[in-house]
Amino acid sequence: MATELKMPALSPTMEEGTLAKWLVKEGDEVSSGDILAEIETDKATMEFEAVDEGTVLKILVDEGTDNVAVGTVIAMLGEEGEEVSAPSNDKPEAKSAPEAAPSPDKGYGRDSAPEPETKEVPAETKAPAAPTKYGERVKASPLARRLAEAQGIDLTTITGSGPGGRIVRADLGEGAGGAKAAPKQAAAAPTPQAASVDPGDIPHSVEKLSNMRKTIARRLTESKQQVPHIYLTVDIQLDKLLKLRSEMNAGLEARGIKLSVNDMLIKALGVALMEVPECNVSFGDGELIKYERADISVAVSIPNGLITPIVAGANDKALSKISTEMGDLAGRAKEGKLQPHEYQGGTASLSNMGMFGIKQFEAVINPPQGMIMAIGAGEKRPYVIDDSLQIATVMSATGSFDHRAIDGADGARLMQAFKRLVENPLGMVA
Template sequence: MATLMRMPEVLANATEAVIQTWLVSVGQEIAVGDPIAEIETDKAVVEYAAEMDGTVAELLAEPGVPIAVGDPIAKVTRIGEVDEPEDAESALAAAPRDPESAAPVLEDTDDPPQRVVTTMAAERRSAPAGNGHRLFATPLVRKLAGERGIDLTTVTGTGPGGRIVRRDLDRLPVTAPMENPTTPAPSQASSAEPERPYHDVPLSGMRRAIARRLTESKTTVPHFYVTADCRVDALLDLRRSVNAADTYKISVNDFVLKAVAGALVEVPEANVIFTGDAIRQFSGVDIAVAVAVEGGLLTPVVRDVDSLPLSGIATRVADLAERARAGKLKQQELEGGSFSVSNLGMYGVGSFSAILNPPHSGILAVGAAAQRPVVVDGALTVGTVMTVNLSADHRAIDGSVAAQWMSAFTRRIENPLTILI
C-alpha cells in the first residue's frame, strides 16, 4: 500500500509552495532525511527531506505548479512493495492542484470500470516552440519569462528532461520592457514638468514576502530602540592576533554574535518571544543572521551560539550565507530563534535601526567601526567606535531589560577576552 507524501508547511503561515526541482525519481529508494525536492516559497528555496523510508512509486506534483500545503506531492511504498492501482476517485483526490489548468475531467472508456483523468495543463506545458520543437517549461516559468521579457526558445533548461525551471531564468539578466518608454508631450494648458520616463520592475515572490512581513511587523509590533557606542580597539587587536594564529579568519560579526549570545545568557529575560498568550523564554541561544541575497534578504538561524567557539560560529555563518545565496537552505534553517543580527558595517554605514523579524523580540543593527574623538580619564583622544542599535518588542521586553542587555553586550565587546572565556 502506497503512502502519500504531502506538501509541507515550509515556512510559517505559508498556504502553498512550488516544487522547483525533484531530487529523486520513480523507483528510487529513499531514507528518512534524504533530500527529495527543492521547494520554492515566496521567501526562499529550501530542500525538503524525506520523512519516511521507502521507494518512490509516483511523483504527483509537477515542477513549477503551485501546490496547497497538505496536498499530495508523491507516493512512497515500502521497499519491495508494489503500488496497487487506485480507483478513479482516489486518483482524482491525489491529483496535484494546478490553478492554471482546466479542472480535471473524468472520461468514461469502453472498458469499465476504468477511467482516465485528463487536463489541459500537459498540452500547455509541452507547447511547440517557434522552431517546431517541443518547449518544456512550467507555467510559473512562462509567467516569469513574460514579466522579464525573456524568449524561452533561447533558454537552455537544466531541469528533468531538459525542462526550463526558475533557476534557469534567475541566471539571466532582467530585460523586462519599459512600461512607459517615452515621455508624454507637455500640455500647453499646464506648466507642470513632463513625466519622466520610467519602467516597473515586477515584484519577485521574495520581495512580496519581505514587504508583507515587515509591514506587518512595523504596524503591529510596538518597537522601541536602545543605542550604544562601543569602543572596539581591543576587539580589533584581539581579532588580528586570532587571525594571525589561524588559517580560518574570524570576522567582527563573529565576535558580535558571540557577545549577543553571552548577553542573552546573562539577561535571560531578553531571550524571549511574544506568543500572544504568553512570553516564551528559551534556555539555549539561537540567533538569526541577516544575509543579503539577489533580490532580497534571508535570515538563517545559527543554533546554540552560546556554546560555540568563535571558529565554530565563523564556520556555520559562512556555510549558511553561501547556501542562502545559492538557494540551498533547508526548511529548519529558517525557523526558530528569539533574536536577529543585521550588520551593515561592511558597507560603511555608521548607524541604522532595523525592523524586528517576527517572532523575534530583538534585532541588533551593527554599524561600521570608525575612528572618532573619545574622552578617556578626562583627556581627549582618538578611539575606534562602533554604534549599535537594539530594536525591541515592547510586548515582551521592557526598557529596563533592554538597557541591562545592552550593558552586558557592550561590556563584552569592549573587553573581548571575556568573549573567549
C-alpha cells in the first residue's frame, strides 16, 4: 500500500510552509535518510528526509508552492507500478466536531514570536463552533479562525487557497471573487499592514519575500511596538582581552582551535548574566521567567536574512568549546542545516557588527528574551588609564533591555559586570 508523504512540522509553531524545491522526481527510488525536498519555514530553509524506502509514485505539490499546510500530502511513496489512491487531504472533512484551536502561547516558549491570540472566554459565552457555507462547515486553519474572529471577518465570504479550498492566513484579505472581505462590527482593530510601494518609472525589480524575511519583519515590528526598550551604553577597553586571546590561541594552535573576540564576548555575557540574574529573564503572560543558565543567541547573517544559533550554557563552557560550537553553528546556519532546537529559545542575545566598522548601535530585542547586547568595533581611542590619558583599544557595547521585566538599575549592573569581565578577562576563564 502506498505511503503518504505529508508536509512536516519543522518548528513547534509551524502551520504552513513553502515547498521550495523537490530533489527527487516521480519514478525515483529512495531509501530511508535520503533528502527528498527543501522546505522553507518561517525560520529557515530545511531538508525533508525520507523515513521509508520505496519509489516516488506521484508528486502532488509542485515546488515553489506557498502556504502548504502542515499535514498536507505532498507526495506518494510505494512499490514501483503500484496504483495510487486519492490522498487523505482530498477526502471530505468530518462535520461532527469543530477543529480545536491550539492552546495559547504565554510568550516564553521555545518559539520567540507567537501569533496573536484572542483571550479565552468561558465555554457558555463562546460563539457557535464555526460558520457554514451552503450548509457545510467552512474549512479553515486554526490560525485563520482565530485571526478572523479577532478582526471581525466573516469566513463564509472568503475563498480558500489551501488544500481542498481550506482557508489559510494568507486568504484573510481576500473575499469571494477577489474582493476585500467586509469586516463585521470589529471588536479589535486588524494588525496594521505595510503600505504598498509604487516605484513609478524608476528602473526596478520585484523580489518575492521569503518566509524568513516576512517573519523578521513581523517580529521586529511587534518587538518595537510592544516591548518598551531601554538602552545602556558603556565603553570597554579591549587590550587585556586581545593579549589573552593571543596567548590562548598560541596554546590552542596544535588543536586547530582559534578563538575570536566574539567567542570571548559570548562567554563574558554568559558569566555576567549569572552575576546579575535579574537580567536573565523573560516577560510572559503575567509571569516573569527566571533562567538558571545563560543560553546566548548569537546573530548570524545568512543570504535570506538573519538567524540566531544558540550557545547553550555559555556561562559554564570553556572558551575552546564555545569557539568550536560557534564555528559549527555558523557554518550550518549559512547552509540552512540548523535544527529547530539550535536556533529557537535562548535567554539573551548578542549581536556584533564590529567587523563592519560600526562604532555603536542599538539592537532590537528578540522576544520573549529580556535583553540583547550590541557590540561595536574595537578602535584606537584616547582613554584614561591609571589617571593618565593614553591610547587604548576601545569598543562601545549597548544593552537593550525590556523595561517591563528589567529595571534600569539592574540593566546598569549587567553592563558594569560585562565591562569588568572584558577588561579583566581572567575573571571569566578562572
